[in-house]
Amino acid sequence: MGRHAAGEDPVKRRQIVEGARQVFMNVGFDAASMNDITRAAGVSKGTIYVYFENKGELFQTIILEAKQRIFEDLRATLSAEGPVDDILKRFSARLATGMTCEETVKAMRIAIGVAERFPELVRAFFGDHPDNLVDTLTAFVVERTRTGELRADDPRVAAVQLLELSTGHLWKRRLFGLMEAPPTEAEISEMAENAVTLFLSRYSAGI
Template identity: 30%
Template sequence: MTTAEISIPQGRKVQQVLDGARAVFVAHGYERASMDEIARTASVSKATVYSYFADKRELFTAMYRAEMLRLADSAVELNDTHLSPEHALHEAGRRMLDYLTSDFALAMYRICVAETPRFPEIGRAFYEGGPELGRACFGAYLRAATERGVLRVDDIDLAADQFFQLCQTTICDRMICGVQYTFTEAEIEHVLAGAVATFMARYGV
């Protein structure tokens, strides 16, 4: 079963469990996180947790996908035709960097790297809920912008991946290697401006 096929239960109790799982996975990583600790953090019984999720891997996958869907839902509506491509790209890049520089994103990346060799489904969850979902959402904007004639993109998936990589320049490498964990507004804007200018030089009309 892929991440995209997992049905995330709904309801207040489920959200408590997902919020508890998020806090525990960020604080302790995947291996040291326990269903007991997740239940305590969520203020529910362990039986409640298991009534929704069969095991820790299923809970992790659902938690991560729910977080990514929430992030996608909170993003600005890029298909607003009143936005210039430069404005829309800057907003998309900003939203992505706000996420990538969060404690949650760094914790999920470390879990993916550490656990995927033993649990390949965790890597799939990370990929499908992160890069693949982001490519689909941003790709929809690129396709619509190309149809409106404000961008000229022939390979939608490649262009989406290229923009995401441009926005990660310098910042993500420094975070992953532990060189720097916080960034000033000027540092973020410098990276975003370069990403948008480079992308527009290649795909602008």
């Protein structure tokens, strides 16, 4: 096997990211130092700078990876075959599960804490981009409107409303420390059922 060029070894990059993740989740963004990350990752500081310019870029990478994991699962859910209500309930439940898990909540608290100084860290998760979840769900609503299952004059508004119904209450309670542990499977299921029932009361073509 040939040697990787500087900054292109995926194993070394993963080692750095995992070390940084451990540090950020334990002490937050401001308290984390590159020395801490060096020790946690088991690499030299010089090696870290070959792959990442600063700790802001490292934290942004961690946020984007967490987002990608959640969104890939959600896109797969929306692309599945089946009745629209079943698909949306699975989507709603998986979205709430991903957004209320310990790592996501910790990362968002950290990002919000430094948002004024580093707005790009918040934009990394919530900003617009080609894989934006609103766009993905909007495309689903458009397609299911075309097939006659949904009726939405403004599919994007419908998509945003479902996202809010699926995350707003539980996610905010987790984010602000009003719910110490992630919601149970039963709580997630009840929320998804209620969210989709309300959504379909407005947008089902059968209503």
